[in-house]
Amino acid sequence: MLTLDKIYKASHVLRSVIRKTDLIHAPLVNPDSEIYLKTENLQITGSFKVRGAYYMMSQLTEEEKARGVIACSAGNHAQGVALAAAKNHIKSLICLPDGAPISKVEATKSYGAEVCMVNGVYDDAYKKALELKEEKNYTFVHPFDNEDVIAGQGTIGLEILEQMPDVEAVIVPIGGGGLISGVAFAIKNLNPNIKVYGVQASGAPSMRNSIRDGKIECLDHVSTIADGIAVKEPGEHTFQYVSQYVDEIVTVTDDEISAAILALIERQKLIAEGAGAASVAAAMFNKVPIQGKKTVCLVSGGNIDVTILSRVIKRGLLMSGRTSMLNIELLDKPGQLKLVSEIIADMGGNVISIHHERASEGSDVNGCFLRITMETRDFNHIQQIRDALTKAGLKLVD
16 A cells, blocks of 8 residues: 555665756746746656656565566656666566657667567557566566555655645646656645646546546547657556546647647756656646646656657747748749748748749639748747738738
8 A cells, every 4th residue: 555654665765776856947937837847857767767666676575576577668667677677686578669769669778678569559568568477477567557666656746845845736747647646645645735737648648538537448549749658548556546636637739748848948958758748838838727836847757769859849849939831822923032031031030941833723824822931939920920921912821
């Protein structure tokens, strides 16, 4: 059974293994709230997952350690288990979904674990791990639905209260629910007045749906850039703890997550993966009632593949109005392109690409279309440029 004593014990066990990550002020995330970031993206292995994995494995019997351990993961739990196993001289086998970022797969191997790639998503890797557990008699290290794992994650709640005793709200990403279960249990038992909000990707709202309907539900599929929280079904333990200790669960879109990743890079010089940035997205886009409150966003991980990062930045720029595309219908005559570019330049925009297309069927025979991609400051700036182009007699096509 999960208790505060168990979480304090986990904190003691982990003291020589993990980093006590910083709590840093991030005033630009939401000007209406006093935002701080709990930077578990700077944890060893780049994620909070090492806390639960290490503590759970520290509680195994010598016989269980001798048999070896098996785990399943989208990547971060895999690295936590691999590192914990290596430090305890335990053989480890990790089942990962074949869509896991290459960086996470290679990092898991680098810690000394054997890796088994499984077709599908996390839940498919979970089923495979259970099959191999029975076949090889391994000890299974669950990524979230285990009370020792939850206790390990709960040490973050203790740290937040130690670092900021007057915190009023904490925002936590949710996949299977192990992180928020531990954090909420610790915080609510020490100060029940603190609000704890959970955040899921809109393409993987398994816990949100389950809490809403009062029973554990399994999604048919999940689709999100936040692979760390792309879980079809919450756990039995985590469902109970979230039901009891979490005040509200909201969702954020992939575009909102992308904008949050970009904001963390630009404003805080921090790299967060999709799951890690979900809490920041909830604060940025006012998904939870934190106005006027001292709020902590838990940035749970920073292990994002660089190829995904480039795509996320592009989406983040579009989502925040930093890039924009215009379609302009023109007469195909000299000086038109000069007119358009001068207006955009005078308004402070920067054209980064132009595509010219001659008239098609149904349009003026002397017409053409310009598709322009430009760098802008924000959505107000985009509208100012659109207004200036329209005022000059140019026709914008949506």
